[in-house]
Amino acid sequence: MINTISILLAITSLFLFGSSRVRISIRMVILQGFLLGIAFLYYNQAHLTIGTWIIGVSSIVLKGIVLPWLLTFVLHRSRAKLEIEPYVGFGTSLFIGVLLLGFSTYVAWNLAINTARTIPPALFSAALFLIFCGMFLIVTRKKAITQTIGYLVLENGVFATGLGIGHEFPFIVEMGVMLDIFVGVFLMGIMIFRIDRAFDHTDTHRFNELLDSIATEPADSAEMENIQ
């Protein structure tokens, strides 16, 4: 069961590396949210307390329903184009993705052998792969919304790592982590709207107001705006 979920998680991430549409990326995030929530409940099936149920179900609701819905809403309401604009082409991305998958599998298997604690290597390698995938998306995609998706994938990876390690935070901390992620993505969504209005685009690579190299040219109009 865990192995199946891990493989599915890895496949969704490969899609994220290769897909050219924001909508498909969001669907992959939905899938990941559901898979992780199910994995969490499956993992804790021996002692399903009310707390575990709440964490598992709210994780599914949050990462599989609410946040993806929020991203879709932002996508439609802002004037962002539906295609992803990458710095690195999709073919190359996919190739790098496969390399990263190999690397994380290698690391995970080594770690799993070398520790006293039993870590399921498949889940652990999927978790590492999700983390790499999230970071890769943040670094190589131009749009603010794709970077937000990258952040969500990264957080999913961290969640999966915690699952693989088998550590449980106290209920309150677990909920706090989830609240942080929710508020974080929510804020990012609000900011994408504002960026959209202020810049007429959401391409972070055209963010050049604050580079040190251009700070030598007059920027008085922006400053007046700031003062008021």
Added chain:
Amino acid sequence: MMLWSLVLVPFVAGLVSYVIVSDRIRRSVWFIAMAFHLFISFFLSFDGGEAGMSLQGGWLTLDALSRIFMPLTSLLFAAATLYAIGAFENEHGRKSDPGKAASAKVRRLSPESVFTGCILVFLASMTTVILSHRLGLQWVAIEATTLASTPLIYYHQGKRSLEAAWKYILLCSVGIAVALLGIFSLALAASGVTSELSVDSLVTHATQLDPRWLKLVFVFILVGYGTKMGLAPLHTWLPDAHSEAPSAVSALLSGALLNCAFIGILRVLQILNAAGMGSFGEHILIFLGLFSMGVAAIFILRQPDYKRLLAYSSVEHMGIVILGTGLASEGMFGSLLHAVNHSFVKSMLFMTAGNILAIYATKRIDGVRALKNRVPLLAVLWFGGFLAITGSPPFGTFISEFSILQEAVNQERYVTVGLYLFFLLLVFVGMAATFSKMTFGATTDTAPPKPLHVWSLVPPVFLGLAALMMGLYIPQQLDTMLRNAAALISGGAL
């Protein structure tokens, strides 16, 4: 219960502030929450009995380290509150633009209520970071500080502040996600030893922790919280965020928030030291410290924007603090003292910079001349602040920078000593040129400046005097507190 009230009162006041429409009532709520926090934190830290206070099953604990940073944060928040109210008044003076008033109506929440709410939640989360002994809870709180401060940074809604806030939330969140990996690794290192991730129980069982995982923990935490602390090369968001935020917020970000990230690193260092692995971290910390100082010095030399200059100076000072931490023993004491001094001076400078911005309406160094003739009080603060931030003798920063230097010499790390002095000199030269041009340079503009609200002047004057006092005379009680905290981190071996 007292400790919980430190977190809950600002938090609840913050939530309430979002919905209060009247400026007057909202500001009173803000002011009361601030005064309450200030009073309680001082009362508990200086007068709350000698033993470490552990309440509510150890979720929040006031130990030697939090005894220093709790009142410091509270004091800075109080100063920022008064300053922000003064700055709002300064702004209202110029709000006669009809276009602006129309756009204000469109927004559903008034910007000032969002500001007040966020800044109070920000205080609550910083308090949790400082008091928390559970690493999981601390992580949640550190991420919460990022989230609460993001709306504060883009308060002005300009392009530049939006860009800064976007970089801030994305980079810091990613960094903090890495720190969560560190905490998971810590759980793995502690598996079978202790189930609760509280600093106390981990320190008690430190020698039984798996050392290989512990190394990984330290690296993850250093990268994660180091991002938040603005250590080069992870500092890239800091100059943007700190320079584009309103000055009251910049003062808090530089003075209080950077310390919170520092505390996050210190807690893990405490565990590492207790496990007898302190030497593993030393080299990394010293390298990161010097590297941050070097990067900051280069950017300070050619900086056309005075708020960015101050932001880069924060990177430099966090470098000094981390360097001192890496040197351990007397350097640890110096670094804690330096963190306190830096908070006073940098908050004061950011507030002064905000006042200069209000008068000259530009952040460009070229646009500000003859401060001495136009606003003598600001000139004194600005130039005094320059002397203090570069570690000149009458100020507290001199003592702390010197004690770090002394420790490096004692340990015969001459390369470190050489680089440390070189970067300090470089920063001094770079800042001297800028600050003297702004203070004494000639100008043709002789129009009398717009008067500033008194509340925007009192806090920087007060903080400046505090920075000066720290140089002339460190109270015995504070000295003891700092030594206790240094001993706590170093594992009692001082």
